[in-house]
Amino acid sequence: MTATPVVLTLAAALIVIGMAGVLARRNLMFMLVSVELVFNGAGLAFIAAGAHWAQPDGQVMFLLILSVSGAETATALALMLRLERHYGTLDVDAMRQLRD
Amino acid sequence: MDEPAVLLWLVPALPLAGALVLALMGRRWPETWIARLACATVAASAVLAAIMGADYLAAPGARVQVLWSWFTAGELSPAVALRLDGLSLVMVAVITGIGFLVHLYSSAYMAGEEGYGRYFAWLNLFVAAMLVLVLADDLLLLFVGWELVGLCSYLLIGFWYRDPANGAAARKALIMTMAGDVPLVIGLLLLFSSLGSTAMPTLLGQAAESWPPGTALPITAALLLAFGAIGKSAQLPLHTWLPSAMAGPTPVSALLHAATMVTAGVYLIARLHPLFALAPPVLAFLAWLGAITLLLAGLHALVQNDIKRVLAWSTVSQLGFMFMALGVGAVTAAMFHLFVHAFFKALLFLAAGVAILALGHEQDLRRMGGLQQRAPWAFWGFLAGGASLAAVPFISAGFFSKELILAALWQRGGGALWAVAWVGAVLTAAYITRAFIIGFLGAPVTPATGATGWRMHLPVALLVLPTLGAGWLAPPFGALLAPASGATLPATETAFLPALLAALAPLLGIAFAWYALHRRPASAPPRLASVQDTGFDRFYGAWVRGPYRRLAQRLADDPFDRPFMAAAHLAHFLWQVLSATQDGRLRRYALVLVAGTAVLLAMVMT
Numbered sequence: 001m002t003a004t005p006v007v008l009t010l011a012a013a014l015i016v017i018g019m020a021g022v023l024a025r026r027n028l029m030f031m032l033v034s035v036e037l038v039f040n041g042a043g044l045a046f047i048a049a050g051a052h053w054a055q056p057d058g059q060v061m062f063l064l065i066l067s068v069s070g071a072e073t074a075t076a077l078a079l080m081l082r083l084e085r086h087y088g089t090l091d092v093d094a095m096r097q098l099r100d
Numbered sequence: 101m102d103e104p105a106v107l108l109w110l111v112p113a114l115p116l117a118g119a120l121v122l123a124l125m126g127r128r129w130p131e132t133w134i135a136r137l138a139c140a141t142v143a144a145s146a147v148l149a150a151i152m153g154a155d156y157l158a159a160p161g162a163r164v165q166v167l168w169s170w171f172t173a174g175e176l177s178p179a180v181a182l183r184l185d186g187l188s189l190v191m192v193a194v195i196t197g198i199g200f201l202v203h204l205y206s207s208a209y210m211a212g213e214e215g216y217g218r219y220f221a222w223l224n225l226f227v228a229a230m231l232v233l234v235l236a237d238d239l240l241l242l243f244v245g246w247e248l249v250g251l252c253s254y255l256l257i258g259f260w261y262r263d264p265a266n267g268a269a270a271r272k273a274l275i276m277t278m279a280g281d282v283p284l285v286i287g288l289l290l291l292f293s294s295l296g297s298t299a300m301p302t303l304l305g306q307a308a309e310s311w312p313p314g315t316a317l318p319i320t321a322a323l324l325l326a327f328g329a330i331g332k333s334a335q336l337p338l339h340t341w342l343p344s345a346m347a348g349p350t351p352v353s354a355l356l357h358a359a360t361m362v363t364a365g366v367y368l369i370a371r372l373h374p375l376f377a378l379a380p381p382v383l384a385f386l387a388w389l390g391a392i393t394l395l396l397a398g399l400h401a402l403v404q405n406d407i408k409r410v411l412a413w414s415t416v417s418q419l420g421f422m423f424m425a426l427g428v429g430a431v432t433a434a435m436f437h438l439f440v441h442a443f444f445k446a447l448l449f450l451a452a453g454v455a456i457l458a459l460g461h462e463q464d465l466r467r468m469g470g471l472q473q474r475a476p477w478a479f480w481g482f483l484a485g486g487a488s489l490a491a492v493p494f495i496s497a498g499f500f501s502k503e504l505i506l507a508a509l510w511q512r513g514g515g516a517l518w519a520v521a522w523v524g525a526v527l528t529a530a531y532i533t534r535a536f537i538i539g540f541l542g543a544p545v546t547p548a549t550g551a552t553g554w555r556m557h558l559p560v561a562l563l564v565l566p567t568l569g570a571g572w573l574a575p576p577f578g579a580l581l582a583p584a585s586g587a588t589l590p591a592t593e594t595a596f597l598p599a600l601l602a603a604l605a606p607l608l609g610i611a612f613a614w615y616a617l618h619r620r621p622a623s624a625p626p627r628l629a630s631v632q633d634t635g636f637d638r639f640y641g642a643w644v645r646g647p648y649r650r651l652a653q654r655l656a657d658d659p660f661d662r663p664f665m666a667a668a669h670l671a672h673f674l675w676q677v678l679s680a681t682q683d684g685r686l687r688r689y690a691l692v693l694v695a696g697t698a699v700l701l702a703m704v705m706t
Contacts, residue, residue, distance in 0.1 A: 022690050092686045099684030 126217020280331020
């Protein structure tokens, strides 16, 4: 039972590191990797909570996150391929056409 | 109700149905179909009216046909009811008879024009609206017909809408008559609020019972209603639309001046005469208004060079005669003049139309001339109509009706009104003689190129008959109207001297015009005065149209709209602020997201 705060701290660290990566990085590929870190942090938090309350829901949610992030990664990679062909770079700051 | 009168509703319904069908199919049908349908509906109405007229003469007495109850709002529950009595029978006969002849004439006159179907749809609607007006038993239904007639006149005057001047003339007709319609509506509301009904028999009965003659209420109501009549019948302050209405096709003018529209005002006063009888000052006002209109329009007609404008001003002056007769209470004389005027004015316009078409759309009297051989139908038709308008003694119908009016004026109106009317009669004879001499006699100027067919000649020939002969109908006419109007013909045994003078008036006018045009040598062409614009148009332009336009310009940027526009400006400002945040930088969006989440988390945790 005492492991829960440690695991939750680790999960929070993963989320914060991932968020920082999203904000700091300009390359789309690294931003995607950072987003994956955030996902894993969230998943870890679910696992810890499930273990803490002795409920299977945490594991169910983790499996859901796993599949969703898999789908997301596949879509994002495909988009990135198109973007790279179109812009010749993966720098997000170059992609500013969707604005008012 | 006996058998024929059951079909009364068909009289206005047939032309109305024709109008609807033509409005829908007019673009697709060939001209012959359109003309046949339009003529057939009006002809059927005329036949029905004739059957009902024979039935009425056999057994006089008003027939009322209640079709349905229109609506009920508190005390107000007008019925859609038709009423056939002597007065409406005369009007129906004139409208359907002349309406049919004008339809037949138009089918040839308008041949090949763009919008043939549109023309006949509106012409049918015009006849239907006028029939509703004269058959209505309820003032509200009468008003519906009244406004429909105004609408149709607008549509037909502006028929050749590609020329902006025609559109302006049409708008002028609509606005000028509307200026009279507003007081009319107020008068209707006043009648309803003080008498509690809009059905005319009830209304007139209650007015006679509860209103003492000469008090404020009947005078106000009668004056308000009179303004509507003044606008529709083109009397003095509101008369300027009628000469401008010449922008429309000539058969439309014939219909407008003879059978429909301008007769509506005279009809309204004749129909509500018991109410006007309670307001002697209003009657005196109408009589003098008619007198001034008569003189002024006669003088205008004397100096026009456009044949249609001469006829237009002559209509204004003849309506002045009718208003004078109404003003002294001689309803029968006024209605008889309306009846006779309808025939000879339609004849004059149709004959003028034949001449205009024969000369290739030439309307200037000075460029016509020599029409006896080249357009005999127009020549003899115009001669007969002109003789009736000038009131040539005994051989024309106009003589009898004008004699009736002059006799009534002598008996009831006093010397001054009679003298004005007499001068007006001289003027009438003078201006139509002048128009005839310049336009139809003399040497040909414009070559005759246009062709006119039997469909134009037949109506002219048919109209010559009543134009010359209808005068002998005066005694039965008086008997027909007596129960409806409550007024009988003035006794015919008037003083000998005024009758003789009245008979001499047209001869004097003709002689005057003849002498004025022929005293100079034949080699020198007569110098002709020409007045296109009248002082009234300038007056209205300077004192009504100008200030109104200036006011409109001042209000163009709409100061009252500013508070409402402030809301729009605020929304625009907020849009600018918010849209600045959408700059397309993905990482900034993410930053805002994270910051927002952090703030929310902080709020939740504390």
